[in-house]
Amino acid sequence: MAAPFLSIQHVKKSFGDNTVVQDFNLDVEPGEFVSFLGPSGCGKTTVLRMVAGFEEPTAGKIFIAGKDVTNLKPNQRNIGMVFQAYALFPNLTVAQNIAFGLKVAGASKADQDKRVAEMLNIIKLPQLGDRYPYQLSGGQQQRVALARALAPSPKLLLLDEPLSALDAKVRVSLRDEIRSIQKRLGITTIFVTHDQEEALSISDRIVVMYGGVAEQVATPFEIYNRPSTKFVANFVGTLNVLEGTVVDPALGKVRVNNDEIAVKHSLNGAKRGDAVSLALRPEAMALGDYSGHDTELHGKITDVHFLGSVIRVRVNLGAETIALDTFNNSRTPPPTIGDSTKVTFASNDVLVLH
Incomplete structure (x- = not known):
């Protein structure tokens, strides 16, 4: 197996008595796109800034392409950085902004012009090189900021919430473009x-x-479907959490309100009578019998929200209320508030939160 391109080893960061990053470890493979995800104040940007060289770790080491860069300045690390604020030079044209890093590095005017033309094509703004930042939309400005970061051919691209200042539609379009450009160039990328x-x-x-x-490091599929902690399960996606009591730990049987269900995942050493938290995604459940569903709970429909292609139904089970999603079918009327119902799901889809 190839050596990791970026290796963060036992990194810690404290500001006085406040420790904001604790024993952080991560290996990133060449060409990999890794996102740091979490709420404000969780330490994700601080880790990114330590990789960039803007913050010095209190402890630990950082390696890029096998080289210890822990104590190197940002301009000695061969990285490209894109910030939330576009940080373009207002007195320079788009072309001059993109060429800035090349000019500082001493590239010839011919090489600068060639690379700027390449980058303008990559970000799909080939005709806008002579414009100034104020003449561009927010999405266009962020594309230019990305091109400026990529122009010097950095080994590593760092993106610090680059889309958060944009409206929703532009964000979706630009995030797809960023991923497409990253794949095309094969550059190792960290995205906060x-x-x-x-x-x-x-x-x-x-x-x-x-x-x-770092609560969990995994693929998007694993993060969503197999969260390893209660925080990850609650933070990523919509989740129903059910409180139950262990009836038979050996068989995985748990009582939820007036129903007894079996779960396939480990109860992690729980004993009979112990309280346990179970979780289900809305899309894992159905009203009534459904192929592959071997487990059921009983309750009463309390709310129905029509969301177009999906209908979100809330069902009261007694002690708590859950939400489930069902596809809209024009030939079938939506469920009726007040009706008693059976909610079914596969026992293998029940997550046991620890």
């Missing part, structure tokens, strides 16, 4: 975001952070 949809849609792997700790 608090938006779970962004992270799930474009990442090879996601690092979910909370309280300065």
Whole structure:
């Protein structure tokens, strides 16, 4: 197996008595796109800034392409950085902004012009080289910021919430373009975001952070379907959490309200009578019998929300209320509020939260 391109080893960062990153470890493969996902204050941007060289670790080491860069300045690390604020030079044209890093590096005017033309084509703004930043939309400005970061051919691209200042439609379009450009260039990339949809849609792997700790590092599929902690399960996607009591730990049987269900995942050493938290995604459940569903709960429909292609139904089970999603079918009327119902699901889809 090839050596990791970026290796963050036992990194810690404290500001006085406040520790914001605790024993952080991560290996990133060449060409991999890894997202740091978490709420504000979880430490994700601090880790990115330590990789960039803007912050010095309190402890630990950082290696890029096998070289220890822990104590090197940002301009000695051969990285490209894109910030939330576009940070373009207002007195320079688009072409001059893109060429800035090349000019500082001493590239000839011919090489600068050639590379700028290449980058303008990559970001799909070939005719806008002579414009100034104020003449561009927010999405166009962020494309230019990306081109400026990529122009000097950095080894590593760091993106610090680059889409958060844009409206929703532009964000979706631009995140797809960023991923496409990243794949085309094959550049190793770290992307910081608090938006779970962004992270799930474009990442090879996601690092979910909370309280300065990496709660889970896994593929988007694993993060969503097999969260390893209660925080990850609750933070990523919509989740129903059911409180139950262990009836038979050997057989995985748990009582939820007036129903007894079996779960396939480990109860992690729980004993009979112990309280346990179970979780189900809305899309894992159905009203009534459904192929492959071997488990059921009983309750009463309390709310029905028509969302177009999906109908979200809320069902009261007694002690708690759950939400489930069913596809809209024009030939079938939606469920009726007040009706008693059976909610079914596969026992293998029940997550046991620890």
